[in-house]
Amino acid sequence: MRIFPAELEERAFRHARVREWKDAGLVSAQTAANIGAEIGEAPARAAWPLRVVLFGFSGLCLSACIGLFTIGIRDRTAIGVWCLVWAVIAVAAGETLIRALKAYRQGAEEALAAAAVVLCAFGAERLFGGAGRSWDFSTELFSFALAAASALAYARYGYRLAAIGVAVGLGVLVSSSSGSVNAARVELAALYAALLAAVTFWPDLPRRARVRLEIARFFLALSVPLCLNLRLERIAGGYAYGGGLDAFAAATLAAIVLIPAAVLAWGVSSRARALIWAGGIGFLIALCSVKPYLGIARNSWDPAVLGAALIAAALILKRWLDAAPAGRRGAYSSQELAGDRGGGALGLLAGVVAAAPGTAPSGPDVPRGQGGNFGGGGASGAF
Amino acid sequence: MTEFVASLRAKGLLDEAPAARLDELETRAHVPLGRELHALLYLGALLVLAGVGAAVKDRLDQIGPLTILAALGLSSCAGFAYCVRAGRPFSPARVEAPNVAFDYVLYLACGLAGIFFVYLEWKWNILRDWWDLYLFFSGLACVGLAYRFDNRLVLSTGLVNLAGWIGVRFRRWDVPALGVRAAAFALGAALISLAEISRRSRVKDHFEGTYLRFGVHLALMSLAYGATRLDAPDLWLLLLACGALGVWSARLRRFETFASAVVYAYAAALISVLREVRGQYLTLWAVLLSSGCVLAVLLWARARFREDA
Numbered sequence: 127m128r129i130f131p132a133e134l135e136e137r138a139f140r141h142a143r144v145r146e147w148k149d150a151g152l153v154s155a156q157t158a159a160n161i162g163a164e165i166g167e168a169p170a171r172a173a174w175p176l177r178v179v180l181f182g183f184s185g186l187c188l189s190a191c192i193g194l195f196t197i198g199i200r201d202r203t204a205i206g207v208w209c210l211v212w213a214v215i216a217v218a219a220g221e222t223l224i225r226a227l228k229a230y231r232q233g234a235e236e237a238l239a240a241a242a243v244v245l246c247a248f249g250a251e252r253l254f255g256g257a258g259r260s261w262d263f264s265t266e267l268f269s270f271a272l273a274a275a276s277a278l279a280y281a282r283y284g285y286r287l288a289a290i291g292v293a294v295g296l297g298v299l300v301s302s303s304s305g306s307v308n309a310a311r312v313e314l315a316a317l318y319a320a321l322l323a324a325v326t327f328w329p330d331l332p333r334r335a336r337v338r339l340e341i342a343r344f345f346l347a348l349s350v351p352l353c354l355n356l357r358l359e360r361i362a363g364g365y366a367y368g369g370g371l372d373a374f375a376a377a378t379l380a381a382i383v384l385i386p387a388a389v390l391a392w393g394v395s396s397r398a399r400a401l402i403w404a405g406g407i408g409f410l411i412a413l414c415s416v417k418p419y420l421g422i423a424r425n426s427w428d429p430a431v432l433g434a435a436l437i438a439a440a441l442i443l444k445r446w447l448d449a450a451p452a453g454r455r456g457a458y459s460s461q462e463l464a465g466d467r468g469g470g471a472l473g474l475l476a477g478v479v480a481a482a483p484g485t486a487p488s489g490p491d492v493p494r495g496q497g498g499n500f501g502g503g504g505a506s507g508a509f
Numbered sequence: 510m511t512e513f514v515a516s517l518r519a520k521g522l523l524d525e526a527p528a529a530r531l532d533e534l535e536t537r538a539h540v541p542l543g544r545e546l547h548a549l550l551y552l553g554a555l556l557v558l559a560g561v562g563a564a565v566k567d568r569l570d571q572i573g574p575l576t577i578l579a580a581l582g583l584s585s586c587a588g589f590a591y592c593v594r595a596g597r598p599f600s601p602a603r604v605e606a607p608n609v610a611f612d613y614v615l616y617l618a619c620g621l622a623g624i625f626f627v628y629l630e631w632k633w634n635i636l637r638d639w640w641d642l643y644l645f646f647s648g649l650a651c652v653g654l655a656y657r658f659d660n661r662l663v664l665s666t667g668l669v670n671l672a673g674w675i676g677v678r679f680r681r682w683d684v685p686a687l688g689v690r691a692a693a694f695a696l697g698a699a700l701i702s703l704a705e706i707s708r709r710s711r712v713k714d715h716f717e718g719t720y721l722r723f724g725v726h727l728a729l730m731s732l733a734y735g736a737t738r739l740d741a742p743d744l745w746l747l748l749l750a751c752g753a754l755g756v757w758s759a760r761l762r763r764f765e766t767f768a769s770a771v772v773y774a775y776a777a778a779l780i781s782v783l784r785e786v787r788g789q790y791l792t793l794w795a796v797l798l799s800s801g802c803v804l805a806v807l808l809w810a811r812a813r814f815r816e817d818a
Contacts, residue, residue, distance in 0.1 A: 183800045190797035397537040426567040430560025436553030462543030
């Protein structure tokens, strides 16, 4: 089934490990080059900026091609057939690229595979949905086809994006077929928990596949408490749970605190960074949700208190780790590897946050009589 | 020991100590948490600054001005004093921070000083129409502190402040030849030059990436803003600038800069062409042919950049 031979995937995995070692300063450039020569020819892969750009432009090219052939067609069946035809063309083009150019992760062939998945789902919906059937049926059909096509794409190419497509497709399918919003939340959380367990405990997965699926584990572990959080929609301006702190809300409040804590504990005990990050971020989101859950007004200084708590937690954790013999508590240490410090986009965000208070002060005109501030005899500013 | 590391050790490609260290990391017998500690400190510092800024803005009437100024001034001074006392001497090369929190203390001190001056101006309008000088001088101060203490977060803060000053001051002057876009382009070009100077002089050459990223986007965005028609000189200036940047980055093997130049040129050219094109078929052909050309250019660059792309 898999288009890439196991030997090529293992070679690519080993080259990726060596690149990581070099970036982390664990081996010199010369040693990395020697190891690379020993591993064998590196499969043709692109660094992620080029992959993203090639992905985008390939998608644009394919969309324009499809547009040229389907423009003016209004019939659902004809559109569905064209979508399936183009899905086959996209798969054929992608596999030709992989075989002819020996492309492994180049962006262009990934875009073609992703487009084929979406076209399959859309084509299935056009062919078998509509014609008097309900919107929910169309959504279920689309999401089922999306999940199935993504699963096939993962089995064939092993792309992480395809694994995420499976989770998204199944999630939409479950939420659209649920009887109520609250039932959908619980079913979604159960689905993502089941998928997390499947990804974690799937037997006989090679190590390279487990490493590749770490990102899927992160998103699944993070999604479980997010699905149960009743206060997130308010941020997005969508549906807002209006039941106050009733039994369901209290149960979800307990769940969104306890599940990330359990994921964090699981990550620490299994030494899995993906789970540690998912648990940590989930716990932070839970902390931010407690006040809205309890109906307590937020204060403007809340972020500062949380920030100070995070800084204190980091410093305490570092001291605790450093105080252990040889600076290690079990497997954990506070050691830094090269590249651990944020730069690039993180630096830009930091710059914007620090500079934001410096823009456009629009204060009171002088003098405005601010009570005692301007010799107003102690009267209030409203006087 | 993992099979891979063991085979490298057996073939003599790794010495015993590095092999043992790699094996510990690969088997998760050792999990270094440096990245997680930095993430906590980084997020904490961002939240503290955002929260202090919001609290000062929202609670002005409840907290007295002197209390606010004293709290901000003292905490900022304490941060700077700590950095001066604990910081390592200046060196043109990369200087490691004395401890994990050092960079974030300096960043917080700069941010709190910024809030201090904003509040001062808000309350008493000291500089009035010239309030943007705070941005200018704080930008310069941040860049100076970034060099003194080798801190890229503070360097980014300084560059954002300087860009903000350009935006405010040149809009207010409203002189056509000195418009905001011309000034932003000049600042972008200056930052690209600073990146080149950093690389050549080897004075803080690890700042090159920060200068280059800011400079490229600032310069190209300032040109792209008006490049929406085929008869607009901005479009041709943008294409010229993108071409020059593309050649320069290809020679230095800076793929990120090359890709930025290609994407800006493509977006501006396509928007301008689509304004002239009538009909869906022609539009789709324009998109198809142009994106095909870009794909060809990128694949050519991929072959040229090799490891870097």
